[in-house]
Amino acid sequence: MNARILLALFVIFPVSALAQGVDKLADKLADLRFEGRIEASMRSQVANSVNGFLTDIHFTKGDRVEAGQLLFSLSxxxxxxxxxxxxxxxxxxxxxxxxxxxxxxxxxKLEDRGTATQVQLEDASARLALAKVAVDEARIGLDLRKLELASTTITAPIAGYIDSPRLTRDAYLKTETGKPLAEIVQVDPALVSFAHPYDSLLELHHAAPERIEEYLDRFAVHVTLPTGERYEQTGKVAFVGTELNSDGGLQVWAEIPNPEVILIPGLQVSVSIELKK
Incomplete structure (x- = not known):
């Protein structure tokens, strides 16, 4: 389990002697509702690492791309x-x-026969050492040139949905500009972010204290869409913040499957949690 999670939970959930059982914990959880917001689980900007003319674009806006898929070609x-x-x-x-x-x-051999001096042998050995260094240097140079050639094909670093290309064909790309060529957003799974009140967390822990590393695994996360329809997939807590927000809540992020991309980043949802059965 992530060390950051354990540290946060260690601060929030001190060992308590007030254990009253799982039933009481379940009752408290059933009454909790949170305002949540859908977020992408990962974002990645696509950029070029060599200069050159953009010769081809291999996707259109909104395409789902796989990691390693060809996106751009440079001359x-x-x-x-x-x-x-x-x-x-x-x-x-x-x-x-x-x-x-x-x-x-x-x-x-000549030195062994006495027809060449030790100095001549040392000079020949030094030239051999320099020749070996020159070969290593040339091999490294070739590897670098091959890497540059490979970089003229730009592939997707992650799987997800890609936005529109920021440049058009025949544009000259410079690495020093630092401008991304496109952005890929990964939304399956999606993240739902919500703030859990600190005092409520303490009450939950008092109701059923347990080992910290097992605590997160007890919760199932459910999302209700703005239409009032309950989303069919169930999520799990992925990680939590390490500080309370201005309203006295601890930010929690849950990971939830999103194969049909119903959960769009920015969507406001209602979140509830319950004990796993």
């Missing part, structure tokens, strides 16, 4: 050439390394 010609140049440089450095290795072997 890749320059980056392809850079990869080819980096590969050629690596090939050259590897040839130079092979030559340096052969030279060390040759000078070492």
């Amino acid at each position: 890749s010609v320059v980056y392809e050439h850079q990869v080819n140049a980096a590969q050629a440089l690596l090939d050259r450095r590897q040839i130079e390394l092979a030559q340096a290795e052969a030279n060390v072997e040759r000078v070492s």
